[in-house]
Amino acid sequence: MAHYVIGDIQGCFDPFIRLLDKINFNENQDCLWLTGDLVNRGPASLEVLRFVSALKYSQVILGNHDLHLLSVLYGKACVEKQDTFEAILKAPDKEYLGSWLRHRPLLHHDASLGVTLVHAGLPPQWNLSTALHCAHELETILRSQQHAEFLECLYEDTSSRWSDELKGWDRLRVIAHCLTRLRFCDREGNLDLITKGNIAKKGYFPWFDVPNRRSKNIKILFGHWAALAGKTNNPMAIALDTGCIWGHCLTAMRLEDGKRFTTNCPGARLLHLV
Ligand SMILES: [Mn+2]
Numbered sequence: 001m002a003h004y005v006i007g008d009i010q011g012c013f014d015p016f017i018r019l020l021d022k023i024n025f026n027e028n029q030d031c032l033w034l035t036g037d038l039v040n041r042g043p044a045s046l047e048v049l050r051f052v053s054a055l056k057y058s059q060v061i062l063g064n065h066d067l068h069l070l071s072v073l074y075g076k077a078c079v080e081k082q083d084t085f086e087a088i089l090k091a092p093d094k095e096y097l098g099s100w101l102r103h104r105p106l107l108h109h110d111a112s113l114g115v116t117l118v119h120a121g122l123p124p125q126w127n128l129s130t131a132l133h134c135a136h137e138l139e140t141i142l143r144s145q146q147h148a149e150f151l152e153c154l155y156e157d158t159s160s161r162w163s164d165e166l167k168g169w170d171r172l173r174v175i176a177h178c179l180t181r182l183r184f185c186d187r188e189g190n191l192d193l194i195t196k197g198n199i200a201k202k203g204y205f206p207w208f209d210v211p212n213r214r215s216k217n218i219k220i221l222f223g224h225w226a227a228l229a230g231k232t233n234n235p236m237a238i239a240l241d242t243g244c245i246w247g248h249c250l251t252a253m254r255l256e257d258g259k260r261f262t263t264n265c266p267g268a269r270l271l272h273l274v
Contacts (some may be wrong), residue, residue, distance in 0.1 A: 001057070005033035005111065008223040010065065011084055012265055013043025013051070016252045019263040023252055027056055033255075035223030036063025036119035036180070039088070040246045045069075046097075048086040053100045058102045062142075063119035063224060064180040067154065070142075076152040094195040096273040102142045106179045109137035109218075111243075113255050116215075120224040121182040122205035123162045123189040127214040134175045141172055160191045182207050183225050184222035198218070198227045208237035221253070230260075 004023055009016050025032065032055055052060060056233055071077035072085055073094065079085055086094040086240035088094055108117040109132060122131050141150045153169045162174050169252060184204040192204050200206065206228075207213070208220070219236050228242035230251055242262065244250040249262040 001029050001031060003031045003033060004252045005035065005117065005221055005240060005255060006240055006252045007250060008063065008226070008244065009034065009042070009250065010037050010038040010245040011045035011048055012244045012250065013042070013047040015244055015263050015265040016048060019250050019252050021259065022263055023261050026159050029055035031059065033059040033117055035221065037065040037223060039069050040065035040083055040085065040114050042084060045084060046091055049088065049101070050093070051096045053097060059108050060115065061108055061117055061119055062101070062104050062106050064179065066101055066104070066174065067070065067151070067180060068149070070098060070102050071151040071154060074148045076148055077155065079149050102147055104133060106140050107131055115219045115221055115255060117221045119180045119222065120216045120219070121178065121222055122220070123178050123182065123185055123191070123207065124187065124210040124213040125162055125189050128218050131215065135179060137178045138172055138175050138179070140250050159274055161192060162189050180224070185210060187211060196227060204245070206232070208232055208234055257270035
């Protein structure tokens with residue numbers, strides 16, 4: 001069995017299937033990990049969800065677009081202009097797919113492979129144990145009857161800095177921002193959730209370059225940040241969103257040997273990536 005981890009698909013079903021063909025993915029033997037953001041912006045989010053939810057061996061974590069889809073599905077957010085959820089919202093199996101999605105984790109750690117999977121990143125105050133604990137708090141709420149209540153407050157103004165003193169919805173919202181939206185933060189862990197390129201504001205760093213980050217001894221695989229083009233110059237922080245939705249490429253990495261495979265995405269629409 002080989003393990004492949006693929007970056008943000010965002011509804012680009014055709015390049016996804018071409019990439020699986022290229023790596024000779026055998027769904028009866030191989031395991032597929034995804035960095036999250038399975039849906040949105042691309043043309044075929046419904047097909048991606050149906051295909052991935054039916055896989056025998058997979059490890060899918062949630063990204064910000066997946067959480068946004070859940071908010072829309074549960075009536076807690078409006079469809080935005082650039083969202084491409086129409087087919088999902090009309091699908092007869094949308095309830096099943098929504099339930100499957102909200103039962104996915106936000107962080108996955110595999111001790112035997114020595115890697116940790118997250119959509120966006122970790123703030124500098126978290127070591128692996130804190131990260132697992134915080135992800136578990138959020139997963140527990142998403143899987144409970146309170147999932148809609150949480151999704152409703154996901155977009156409210158909030159503290160943008162992690163603190164263990166945070167309580168209730170504020171705490172869960174900051175956890176969600178770290179795991180699914182983080183790109184830049186400062187040494188104290190103040191999150192900059194606005195900047196999307198690869199140039200940090202003064203005093204801010206890419207989350208994986210923050211000095212004294214407590215998770216720097218673990219190998220982290222992440223997506224979310226297409227502007228990095230798959231490069232971090234840090235062997236312990238592996239970027240896998242290579243801008244499929246921007247018309248660049250979709251990337252798979254085989255965990256056993258680190259080999260990367262890519263497929264071009266010429267038909268993808270050049271829309272703003274959020
Ligand atoms: Mn994302």
